[in-house]
Amino acid sequence: MYQLYYWPGIQGRGEYVRLALEEAAAPYQDLALVPEARGGGAKAIASVIDDASIARPPFAPPFLRAGRQWIGQTPNILLYLGERLRLAPADGAGRLWAHQLQLTIADFLVEIHDTHHPIGSGLYYEDQKAAARRRARDFTAHRLPKFLGYFERVLERSGGRWAAGRRFSYVDLSLAQVVAGLRYAFPRATRRGLRRCPLLVVLHDRVVERPRIAAYLASPRRVPFNDDDIFRHYPELDG
């Protein structure tokens, strides 16, 4: 039984871990869905961060408890789970490649987040709106098409079906989540960007139709997109 620690009320970076656990039907407890009074929620995160007896403390959520191991950093959690849940290439070089793609997705997520928080995560959006507008303009004009184009190229070279090779992997789950999130946050810029990325569009559709993913997305376990999250729909930022 895995235990996933992440902020309640948002998909955030925890979602990439959830999608892998759901696709594999792995037994896990999502602490974000457990009330604080019963040991879950934000309090559960703080209690781990503050626990001096943990020899290998995580810096920030998400983190996963797997037996006696605490594992932090989203791509690192997926590196760990990928092999165990059979959601990664079977060989070492392939697993390294899948992980490299996941790290590039993680870089993309930082840039997506920073469109609405270019000055500081601790400040309100309202206090950095002008800077956000400028950063989002640069993002939608240059960075979004660059990242999407890269992943499209990766799909072309892998044969078109799955990103990391012939086998379905957690990278495909993450890419589908990114496409869905971008469509929510930047509908106009994403529509424009995806015009040149037919393989990425098909990949998204294939992923959300997988029976376990479809069931998860329709379940109450899936937090809806919302504007406290990494993907936020602020129309003024959609270039």
Add this chain to the structure above:
Amino acid sequence: MYQLYYWPGIQGRGEYVRLALEEAAAPYQDLALVPEARGGGAKAIASVIDDASIARPPFAPPFLRAGRQWIGQTPNILLYLGERLRLAPADGAGRLWAHQLQLTIADFLVEIHDTHHPIGSGLYYEDQKAAARRRARDFTAHRLPKFLGYFERVLERSGGRWAAGRRFSYVDLSLAQVVAGLRYAFPRATRRGLRRCPLLVVLHDRVVERPRIAAYLASPRRVPFNDDDIFRHYPELDG
């Protein structure tokens, strides 16, 4: 023989890979030091990025050629090299932990970089100076002490000598480089921040005194700190 591809003239993210290769006395060619006319420099990077025959293309430098493998993303390169160069913990859980720390260092580097480029990497610093000042204020007040405090805590729990456990690892090389870079970029804020991090200060000193690292740092292969790099000394940003 490894081949390292990175931008000429800066330490950047390539430096974390160089330090590992130098510490291990691994045979490598640094393409940044090879003139373009002889197949190196920025042209070498572009020719890989544009090479349609590479099945697993990197998104951005640094990337490493190891035989027929192309490996991108700094922490991923170190994950690969760490085991081979004996610069990582000997067991799988330990290697995952070292990698987790390296990913947190990578997050720190993004925030360090974005103090001078909060709006966009493609724009000049001069065109985002006001936003940079605000972002740097938040960084020096909150983020810098938070990251340093975290790594100090990690050192406390590991026994104080090396970050990832009893064995010296690439994480120690990276932490020493971050301390040196922060001292160059934010001398005041870093002096303040390091007052509570005695173990991190000692770690830095131990690393730069290692014979191969000392020789490397004194060699012409080491690019000096400069203000086209991730670490930039802009006094107006040093809170």
